Amino acid sequence: MKIKVPASSANLGPGFDSIGLAVSLYLNVTVKGSAKKWQVDHQLGDLPHDEDNMIVQIAFQVAPQLSPQHLEVSSDIPVTHGLGSSSSAIVAGIELANQLANLKLTKAAKVEIASQIEGHPDNVAPAILGGLVVGTNVAQHFDAVEAPLPPYDFVAYIPTYCLATKKARAVLPRQLDYHAATHASAVANTLVAALFKQNYSLVKELMEADDFHEQYRAQLVPELMTIRQLGHIYDAATYLSGAGPTIMTMITPEKTAAFIEALRKNGLSDRIEVLHPDRNGVVVDDQ
């Protein structure tokens, strides 16, 4: 059995902790069979190879009766880079429990469990449902609403340095002024309306008008403003993907090659991926 989970790009500017898009990088977990103790084969650096691995820990949380398995994990989602690697691991763990313990979880139940673990649905909901998702929690439950997919390329500029989400959340203010908060919320609301109305010229303007987090995090990701300025030449919009350091540019596919050439000419030499929205979310292959 193989479980495939997409990466996710959260926030899209002002949609802090509530908007996210599943994108075309993947975590794959193959269940090789029962074992004497949990064994997780991977080549993903320092992550644990035993039951301390996050995927196993989450699976246990959902189904404590699970017996040990031999897992093979591979992923092209960079870890601690703002593309939802931890959410993909959470979603994989939930699906692993769902399959091995035959829990028959609905998509809504998976979103609820994953969002409770993560604290917000912006990465986990698209990783489960696929596509562009807007969600939050009220009255002790999470809701996630699927929005139309933007017909754009998403060019991810992935700096070599890592930025743990915890560190990028620590630079945020503890409080916002009342008027600043209502304005930031109004910008986010209007972005959501524009996404559903598929008014992408307005989406692009509002995507760059965040007042919740980017101004505080920009000091940690100096490439953000340079890439945003370059994007304007190509009528593109740029935001900090999740907590960063990945910088995401939403651009018309015909302009992608020229934009990437401009990034390279301006000395931006780190990894670039041209991503597309993933429509499926988590998928299980029983073969």
Ligand SMILES: Nc1ncnc2c1ncn2[C@@H]1O[C@H](COP(=O)(O)OP(=O)(O)O)[C@@H](O)[C@H]1O
């Ligand atoms: N494939 C994986 N298997 C197990 N744990 C993972 C995996 N990918 C990420 N993680 C966990 O998630 C952490 C990174 O989470 P976070 O700082 O939120 O960054 P990201 O933006 O990549 O989600 C890693 O330190 C690790 O504990």
Ligand SMILES: N[C@@H](CCOP(=O)(O)O)C(=O)O
């Ligand atoms: N809304 C969160 C999203 C974190 O995403 P990640 O991909 O960086 O884990 C935030 O902005 O902190």
